Amino acid sequence: METLRQKPLFNPDGDTDVNLRRMVGGNTTNLNDFNNMKYPWVSDWYRQAMNNFWIPEEINLNQDLKDYHKLSEAERTAYDRILSFLVFLDSLQTANLPNVSDYVTANEVNLCLHIQTFQECLHSQAYSYMLDTICSPEERNNVLFLWKNDEHLLRRNTFIGDCYNDFLVNRDLFHGTVETRRWRNRDIAASNQPYAAAVSPEAPLRRSG
Ligand SMILES: [Fe+2]
Numbered sequence: 001m002e003t004l005r006q007k008p009l010f011n012p013d014g015d016t017d018v019n020l021r022r023m024v025g026g027n028t029t030n031l032n033d034f035n036n037m038k039y040p041w042v043s044d045w046y047r048q049a050m051n052n053f054w055i056p057e058e059i060n061l062n063q064d065l066k067d068y069h070k071l072s073e074a075e076r077t078a079y080d081r082i083l084s085f086l087v088f089l090d091s092l093q094t095a096n097l098p099n100v101s102d103y104v105t106a107n108e109v110n111l112c113l114h115i116q117t118f119q120e121c122l123h124s125q126a127y128s129y130m131l132d133t134i135c136s137p138e139e140r141n142n143v144l145f146l147w148k149n150d151e152h153l154l155r156r157n158t159f160i161g162d163c164y165n166d167f168l169v170n171r172d173l174f175h176g177t178v179e180t181r182r183w184r185n186r187d188i189a190a191s192n193q194p195y196a197a198a199v200s201p202e203a204p205l206r207r208s209g
Helices: 042-052 062-070 073-101 108-134 138-145 151-169 171-190 195-199
Strands: none
Touching: 042 108, 062 108, 073 108, 073 138, 073 151, 108 138, 151 171
């Protein structure tokens, strides 16, 4: 498998012919040119994405505040955990998308990735706004870190987070290690070990089926 190479930043010798542009592995100048795109789908996607977001504080959550306190215990557990899962996951997306962009040499596609990064920031802002409006400061901190302490959330986040970590470390082995991580996640679920012990490099991998 071809090893991915991080694109150069300032590269005056990069290709200027749009026909030579490649999604990865190209020789890009990093120039943003909206008039010459190799991937024509970007044009519509970009415009839609630019028109497709809202500002969290413009949404009135008064009714949500009342409804939250009417939820049953099971409903509130589900609400809190879904929110915690999303808070963490969108934070991770914000941090990881630039890592992907480092290897994309079609600059029109990087524009899309940057917009997505911006929108993940907005999502994080929305979750913080929800937590601030609906929960007490103590409840807010509890929900914020449920993804670290709830075994189901941690298992799901571990699967995704480990894929991203693997990409940073083993770019040419990425697809192989996903399968490895899948087995390891099953082991974590089966073992009841603390997270750090279960994912340590010394932890034996069992093919638990
Ligand atoms: Fe998001």
